Amino acid sequence: MARRRWLLLVTVACLGLGHAAAAHAPTASGPDPLTGPRSRLSDQKDWLGLRPLPAQTEILVLAGHADSQGIAGAGTGGEAVDLHGAAPMQAGIRDELYWNLLTAQAIVNLGQQRGLAMRLYVPPLRTIADGDDPRTNWSVGRAHAAAGGYALEIHYDAYGLDGVGSGLIPPLHRQPSRIDESLAQAFGAYPLLYREGLGAPRRGIAILEIGKLEGALEAALRDPRRSQLTLNAVALRVVEALERGLERPQNQPMPTPALAITPTPVSPTPAGRRSGPPARRR
Template identity: 65%
Template sequence: MSLPRRRTLLLASLAAAGVALAAAAQAPSPAPSSAPLPQGPDPLTGVRGRLGRDWVGRAAVPADLPILVMAGHADSQGIPGAGTSGDAVDRRGARPMQAGMRDELFWNLQVAQRVVKLGQQRGLNISFYDPPQRTIEDGDDPRTNWSVGKAHAAAGGYALEIHFDAYGPDGIGSGVIPAFHRPPTAIDESLAVAFGGYPWQFRGGLGGPRRGITLLEIGKLEAPLEPALRNPRTRERALATITERVVAALEAGLGRYRKPGAAPLASAAPASGSVHSPVGLAAGDQ
C-alpha cells in the first residue's frame, strides 16, 4: 500500500474514532453489560478486581468539589474489621510495619496522606481525616470514618476511603466500589480506569458505600505490590507511583488535566491532614 494511501486511511480512522467518542459522551448511561471489562495485571498493583464492574460513571462534578480522603480501618484496630495483616506477616513471618496496627492500615495511611498532600499542591479542594482513636467500636460514633464521611457526602462532597485488599483467594484485586447515594460520577469512572472496578453492590453493599463513601482498593497486599512497599529501596517509588495515579485520576474526574509529561512525586512525605499527625515508618520491613 502506498504511503499517501496509508495516511488517508489513518486520518479516516482517527476521524471515525473522534465521532464515536463524541457520540458516546452524549449518550445515556449504557446497560451494565456494556461496562468496561477488567484489564490484565498491573506490574505494581497486581491483578484488578476479577469480578469486573457493572456500571459506568457519567455524572459530572464541579472542578472545586470538596474531596475528603480517609484511611480504611483507621478506627477499627483490635476489633472485627481491622483490615488485613498482609501476606508477609500472616504467611511469611515478617514483623508488622508498626506495632499494634494491621499492615493494611499502615499502608492506607501512607497513601491517603500522600494523596492529600499532592492533591493540595496541585490545587485540589482536598483534605484528610484521621480518627482521634484507633479503636472505636460503635460504627456510628461521630468520630468514625463512616460518620465523618457520611456527613461530608451528605453536604455534597466526595468521600474516598483508601484500602488494600486481602491476599490470596480471599482478595479480589484493585478497583473502585462507588458510593450508593448518587449515580457513579466522573471521578468514580476515572479511578476505575486507573485501578479497575467492583460490581455496583459488591457483597450486598458495604458499610462505606451505603453511607456515601467510595472505596478504593489499591491492590492485594501480596506480591508484586507488598514486596515493593516493604522493601526500603523501592518503597518511596512505589508509594509515589500509587499517589500519582490516584491524584491524576481525581484531576481527570474533576475535568482538570495536567500538561503531558509532568513528573510524578519523587519523594512523598506523609501529609499532616486535617486532624492528626502522620504515622511514621516502622522497622518491620524486612
C-alpha cells in the same frame, strides 16, 4: 489485514512502556506492574459514572480501618506477616492500616500540591466500637458526601484467594460520578452492590482497593529503597484519576441521565459490613 492491525497494536503497546509507565494504568488486561491483579469482578461492572462534579469539589480522603483495630474489620495483615513471618510494620495495627495511612497522606499531599481541594481525616482513636460514633470514618465521610463532597476511603485488599484485586467500589448515596468512573478506569471496578452494599458505600463513601497486599506490590512497599517511590506512584495514579473525573470540557454535552444506573435505594439508617472486602484475621 487483521494480522497487520494486530502487529500495529503490539508495536504501539511496546512503544508505550516508558519509565513512567508504572505510574499509569496499563491498557491491556493482566496484572498491573505497580498494583498487581485488578479486580476479577471488573467484567461485572454494572454502573457508569456520568454525574459531573465541579472542579472545586472537596475531596475527603480516609484511611480504611483507621478506627477498627482490634475488633472485627481490622483489615488484612498482609501476606508478608501472615504467611511469611515478617514483623508487622508497626506494632498494634494491621499492616493494611499502616499502608492505608501512608497512601492516604501521599494522595492528599500530591493533590494539594496540584491544586485540588483535598483533606485527610484520621480518627483520634484506633478503636471505636460504634461505627456511627461521630468520630469514625463512616460518620465523617457520610457527612462530607451528604454535603456534596467526594469521600474516598483507601484500602489494600486481602492476599491470596480472599482478595479480589484493585478497583473501585462506588458510593451508593447518589448516581455514580465521573470520579468514580475515572478511578475505575485507572484501578478496576467492583459491581455497584458488591456484597449487597458495604457499610462505607451505603454511607456515600467510595472504597478504593489499591491492590492486594501481597507479592510485588507488598515487597515494593516494604523495601526501604522503594517504599516512598511506590507510594508516590500510587498517589500519582489516584490524583490523575481524580483530576480526570473533575474535568469538564467546555464543548462536551452533558451526559444523558437515562444512561446512568439508578442505585438501589438504601435504608435511611445505613448498616452493612464494617470493613471492605475480606480482611480475615489469621
